[in-house]
Amino acid sequence: MIPAKMRYKGRTFDHNPETVKVRDKAFVKEDNILFDEPLSRRTGRRCRVVSGRGQFIGDNCLNQYAELLRLYCEGGSGILSLPDIKPFFAYFTGLELSCDPSPDYIEYSFEFTEDCPENTPHTAYYHTCAQGENLWSVSYAYDVDINTLVRLNPDIRYINDNLENLRVRLC
Numbered sequence: 001m002i003p004a005k006m007r008y009k010g011r012t013f014d015h016n017p018e019t020v021k022v023r024d025k026a027f028v029k030e031d032n033i034l035f036d037e038p039l040s041r042r043t044g045r046r047c048r049v050v051s052g053r054g055q056f057i058g059d060n061c062l063n064q065y066a067e068l069l070r071l072y073c074e075g076g077s078g079i080l081s082l083p084d085i086k087p088f089f090a091y092f093t094g095l096e097l098s099c100d101p102s103p104d105y106i107e108y109s110f111e112f113t114e115d116c117p118e119n120t121p122h123t124a125y126y127h128t129c130a131q132g133e134n135l136w137s138v139s140y141a142y143d144v145d146i147n148t149l150v151r152l153n154p155d156i157r158y159i160n161d162n163l164e165n166l167r168v169r170l171c
Contacts, residue, residue, distance in 0.1 A: 008092065008112070009078030010141045011071060014064065017054030017110070020082065024048050047114040050080065050090065053098065056106045065106050069095060077115035079125070079170065081143035087171065089115040089125055125170045129163035136160065138168050 006013045006020070027044040056064040072095040080090040094111030127138055136159060139146045150159065152169040 007081040017052040020052040053109040
């Protein structure tokens, strides 16, 4: 399976889900031309949807599911990091218990929907740093490559500087 871990709002999933499906779709407009074939053209993209399923196994599987449920109930959007896909902001829009829970085994399914209110792929997102945070800690927390953070934040001279109360551009 995927060696890197899935992350959402800074929380790393202890066990990667068994399946992950990323769905990207375009907005397509069809123009009917008199006495000719209809002409289709792409007019933008829809918000991407990530879905999947997995299981928790072991003595603490009910606690692991409860933690996932708390994250779901928290609401709001956060950065979703998937292996080999550029991190993006998303809402946790679906969580389902897929079997009768037992003390040592739970199956679940989930869904995330990209936060793209203006439907633009170039929306900038920021993180306001707390005391002691630097570019390295922001890179780790959001699973964004350090070189990307350096490129997006040219005003930050040193990656080890304390960035308390500064906004760091994430994407």
